[in-house]
Amino acid sequence: MEISRTLSSLSNVMAEFDAAAKYLALEPDQIAFIKQPRCSLKLNLPVQLDNGRIRVFRAYHTIHSIMRGPSIGGVQFRPDIDLETVEALAFWSTHRCALLGIPFGGSYGAVECDPSQYSVGELERISRRYIAELVDLVKPNNDVLTSDIGTNQQVMCWFMDTYSAHFGNFTPAVVSGKPKDLGGVATLVNPAAIGVDLCIIQACRHLGVDIKNAKVAIQGFGKVGMNVARLLSKAGAKITAVADISGAYFNERGINVDEVTWHQQSYGILDGLEGEVEVEKLADPSKLFELPVDIIVPAAIELQITKENVKNVKARIIAEAAHDPVSPIADKILHERGTLVIPDILCNSGGVTGYYLEWVQNRMGYYWSAERMHEEVSRIVGLAFDEAMSIAKKGLIPLRLAAAVLACKRIVRAAELRGVYA
Amino acid sequence: MVEKEIDAVTTQSIDPPISAFENALKQFDAAAKVLNLTKNQIAVIKEPRRVMEVQLPVRMDDGRVEVFRGYRVQHNTTRGPAKGGVRFHQDVNLDEVKALAFWMTYKCAVVNIPFGGGKGGVIIDPAKISKGELERLARRYFAEMVDMFGPDRDVPAPDVGTNPQIMSWFMDTYSMHYREYLPAVVTGKPLELGGSEGRTEATAQGIVHCIKEAASHLKIDLKKSTVAVQGFGNVGSYSAKILHREGCKVVAISDVSGAYYDEGGIDIPAVFSYLKDHRLLEGIEKTIKVQKMKNAMELLELPVDILVPAALESQITSKNAGRIKAKLIAEGANGPVTFNADKVLDEKKIFVIPDILCNAGGVTVSYLEWVQNRMGYYWSNERIQEDLARLMKDAFKSVLETSEQYKISMRVAAFVVSIQRVTRVAEMRGLYA
Numbered sequence: 001m002e003i004s005r006t007l008s009s010l011s012n013v014m015a016e017f018d019a020a021a022k023y024l025a026l027e028p029d030q031i032a033f034i035k036q037p038r039c040s041l042k043l044n045l046p047v048q049l050d051n052g053r054i055r056v057f058r059a060y061h062t063i064h065s066i067m068r069g070p071s072i073g074g075v076q077f078r079p080d081i082d083l084e085t086v087e088a089l090a091f092w093s094t095h096r097c098a099l100l101g102i103p104f105g106g107s108y109g110a111v112e113c114d115p116s117q118y119s120v121g122e123l124e125r126i127s128r129r130y131i132a133e134l135v136d137l138v139k140p141n142n143d144v145l146t147s148d149i150g151t152n153q154q155v156m157c158w159f160m161d162t163y164s165a166h167f168g169n170f171t172p173a174v175v176s177g178k179p180k181d182l183g184g185v186a187t188l189v190n191p192a193a194i195g196v197d198l199c200i201i202q203a204c205r206h207l208g209v210d211i212k213n214a215k216v217a218i219q220g221f222g223k224v225g226m227n228v229a230r231l232l233s234k235a236g237a238k239i240t241a242v243a244d245i246s247g248a249y250f251n252e253r254g255i256n257v258d259e260v261t262w263h264q265q266s267y268g269i270l271d272g273l274e275g276e277v278e279v280e281k282l283a284d285p286s287k288l289f290e291l292p293v294d295i296i297v298p299a300a301i302e303l304q305i306t307k308e309n310v311k312n313v314k315a316r317i318i319a320e321a322a323h324d325p326v327s328p329i330a331d332k333i334l335h336e337r338g339t340l341v342i343p344d345i346l347c348n349s350g351g352v353t354g355y356y357l358e359w360v361q362n363r364m365g366y367y368w369s370a371e372r373m374h375e376e377v378s379r380i381v382g383l384a385f386d387e388a389m390s391i392a393k394k395g396l397i398p399l400r401l402a403a404a405v406l407a408c409k410r411i412v413r414a415a416e417l418r419g420v421y422a
Numbered sequence: 423m424v425e426k427e428i429d430a431v432t433t434q435s436i437d438p439p440i441s442a443f444e445n446a447l448k449q450f451d452a453a454a455k456v457l458n459l460t461k462n463q464i465a466v467i468k469e470p471r472r473v474m475e476v477q478l479p480v481r482m483d484d485g486r487v488e489v490f491r492g493y494r495v496q497h498n499t500t501r502g503p504a505k506g507g508v509r510f511h512q513d514v515n516l517d518e519v520k521a522l523a524f525w526m527t528y529k530c531a532v533v534n535i536p537f538g539g540g541k542g543g544v545i546i547d548p549a550k551i552s553k554g555e556l557e558r559l560a561r562r563y564f565a566e567m568v569d570m571f572g573p574d575r576d577v578p579a580p581d582v583g584t585n586p587q588i589m590s591w592f593m594d595t596y597s598m599h600y601r602e603y604l605p606a607v608v609t610g611k612p613l614e615l616g617g618s619e620g621r622t623e624a625t626a627q628g629i630v631h632c633i634k635e636a637a638s639h640l641k642i643d644l645k646k647s648t649v650a651v652q653g654f655g656n657v658g659s660y661s662a663k664i665l666h667r668e669g670c671k672v673v674a675i676s677d678v679s680g681a682y683y684d685e686g687g688i689d690i691p692a693v694f695s696y697l698k699d700h701r702l703l704e705g706i707e708k709t710i711k712v713q714k715m716k717n718a719m720e721l722l723e724l725p726v727d728i729l730v731p732a733a734l735e736s737q738i739t740s741k742n743a744g745r746i747k748a749k750l751i752a753e754g755a756n757g758p759v760t761f762n763a764d765k766v767l768d769e770k771k772i773f774v775i776p777d778i779l780c781n782a783g784g785v786t787v788s789y790l791e792w793v794q795n796r797m798g799y800y801w802s803n804e805r806i807q808e809d810l811a812r813l814m815k816d817a818f819k820s821v822l823e824t825s826e827q828y829k830i831s832m833r834v835a836a837f838v839v840s841i842q843r844v845t846r847v848a849e850m851r852g853l854y855a
Contacts, residue, residue, distance in 0.1 A: 066603060068614075068615070069603050069605075069616075069798070070602075070603045103603075103605075103616060103798055103800070139602060141602035141603045141604060142601060142602045142603060357799075359798060360797055360798050360799040363796070363797055363798055364797055364799075410614060413614045414614055414615055417586075417587060417590035417612055417614065417615050418590055418591070418593070418594035418615070419557055419590070419591055419594060421561075421594055421595060421598035422598070
């Protein structure tokens with residue numbers, strides 16, 4: 001499941017794009033051609049509730065760009081959503097795919113509802129009605145949907161089934177994020193975590209930090225945080241701090257990640273960890289960011305490193321596994337100080353890379369092993385990291401801006417080659 | 423970088439002019455005779471399946487409407503969708519387009535890629551119209567042919583006067599028409615828009631694979647061999663570069679400015695850096711260690727092991743064939759050896775790798791581009807090179823085996839192999855209606 005972003009964090013993405021456009025000296029026409037969404041749809045979905053009444057849900061779907069390939073993007077079921085946010089998310093999806101060099105444009109969709117308030121039957125009817133309304137727009141070569149906030153593998157199966165039944169063809173490639181039994185992919189590790197791990201290892205190589213015995217603090221111990229901890233510890237790094245909503249836990253000599261994982265899997269939370277594993281609970285969990293470590297992985301929520309605490313940050317690498325954990329002002333200070341921030345658009349792109357590879361396998365009707373998947377995700381994210389890093393080095397600009405420049409260049413180039421149809 | 427590549431493709435022509443086609447028809451007839459084909463069998467596989475002629479009204483920059491004429495010929499679609507370039511040239515005519523489509527059927531069959539043959543053209547000198555006019559012409563051409571083309575119907579590619587930019591317009595027009603992203607409808611696209619790695623050097627790399635196979639058959643040690651390359655366009659220059667890299671001694675190269683020779687072997691990377699600042703090889707003897715030959719045609723008669731004619735047609739004729747000293751000729755160009763010269767070379771036991779096989783590396787990488795577009799998954803250059811090597815080597819082996827089995831030249835054998843492949847499939851499919 002994706003981590004939530006607010007509209008203000010999305011306006012940072014737009015600001016980054018504007019900076020990249022300026023850096024590339026794009027003409028106003030070029031900017032207009034690639035900045036605005038191609039089309040946005042506002043829908044009203046009538047759905048019969050279990051009590052027999054009909055409720056109409058507001059829904060949105062935006063296709064931002066199809067220049068580089070079919071658009072891809074998540075569908076969110078959440079109460080606090082509007083068209084402006086969906087359009088911004090679609091824009092962001094276009095840029096992330098371009099940065100990765102995968103043949104996709106960007107889209108996004110949402111239904112204004114709180115999924116926890118509805119029964120499985122009601123959610124199924126909402127899902128089916130949503131994709132039924134989009135049936136002429138969505139297709140493997142035009143627009144691909146993925147799971148996101150409030151949606152899951154089950155919702156993707158309903159989407160896939162409605163679409164396939166409508167056209168009478170088995171069409172798994174129309175959605176990504178399906179379970180393995182229905183056209184999903186084999187994985188050993190969450191693809192998002194593979195991407196984070198790889199970015200950190202390449203960043204270490206770039207800065208001359210030895211990953212063996214490098215000290216790491218990880219905030220957030222969900223699917224991503226936990227798997228990043230396991231991968232980094234396998235690579236020889238020393239995980240000295242972990243945290244979740246229950247608090248932050250620290251051991252200077254390194255925490256046994258297997259034991260922490262076992263604890264989290266058993267209780268669903270890290271609470272009480274200090275009684276079972278050799279760690280000390282920090283009195284103030286926000287001190288996690290000020291620990292004497294080489295690498296910080298914020299994998300929880302936004303705005304964790306701000307101008308208030310940035311001066312106490314000692315790490316050399318900050319890997320944004322969550323969206324926008326570093327505020328723009330803190331980001332600027334960190335760059336000036338020589339701390340490498342791996343931007344979220346690159347750092348947490350393993351997930352969409354996995355979705356892309358699911359689409360590839362659905363098209364072939366042939367499925368790769370989990371090892372092959374791991375290899376492919378690493379190759380794609382690793383290449384994007386290297387390309388962005390080389391732009392950053394050449395232009396002496398932050399990696400975040402370099403990533404935006406790389407994405408922007410690719411979109412403009414494709415748009416110019418294709419030209420204007422009619 | 424891409425701009426440069428686009429230029430390189432625009433100026434290159436790998437398709438044969440009409441007289442080379444007449445030569446090919448004679449070889450085709452010889453092959454049909456070897457296979458004892460009936461008149462009806464020949465008729466089915468010799469004539470094009472479908473010929474389309476369209477008028478293309480285009481709004482010019484000054485407001486006038488000018489009407490151009492365009493063609494598309496699908497020669498054969500028995501083994502798969504038609505495949506072949508679209509050329510924009512003032513001398514395009516239907517006979518030529520038909521001939522080139524015929525050529526593509528047999529080229530695709532000899533390398534055993536699942537395509538038939540096609541070709542298209544528009545009568546226009548693209549240098550004489552603006553970029554906007556060119557775009558409108560290209561889009562109108564594709565729009566008129568929108569029912570002919572398709573990833574599983576007919577897949578065009580760049581040719582004389584067309585380039586990756588025009589392929590992008592074709593792809594965009596088709597994709598927007600059908601409201602889907604359909605890059606597999608055309609090959610030769612830029613890398614950023616679904617193109618393939620390895621395209622620039624594809625034809626030359628294919629030639630070198632053939633040369634390697636032939637050398638091992640003839641027991642020539644490539645590392646000790648000498649090579650002369652005629653022509654220094656895309657095909658000639660990359661052939662020289664790759665052969666040099668393989669350890670051959672490239673002793674002679676040429677272009678329209680003349681031929682250049684050095685017995686000790688020419689430093690090909692130095693030639694490439696010279697061409698960064700110069701359009702032609704002219705004057706290169708002042709910069710690197712080569713001698714300009716008095717008569718450029720004598721390049722063909724040098725005492726070398728391997729000769730790669732990669733310039734124009736009809737370079738080796740009955741006049742000079744007797745003086746050729748090479749043991750192996752790899753036809754980079756189309757039809758560089760005339761029908762009569764072929765007989766002389768045959769008597770002299772000179773091994774000729776025929777054009778239809780030798781320069782099929784380009785269409786082979788086009789095929790790999792189409793495959794990648796269908797998957798939506800893109801291979802590394804290493805993977806492309808692996809597949810190209812496999813397809814070229816397998817093709818070479820089948821032609822060599824056939825040539826030994828029927829005791830015929832490699833050239834006739836190439837047609838025998840490809841005709842067999844086309845007729846076998848045609849018989850299995852039968853007549854639809």
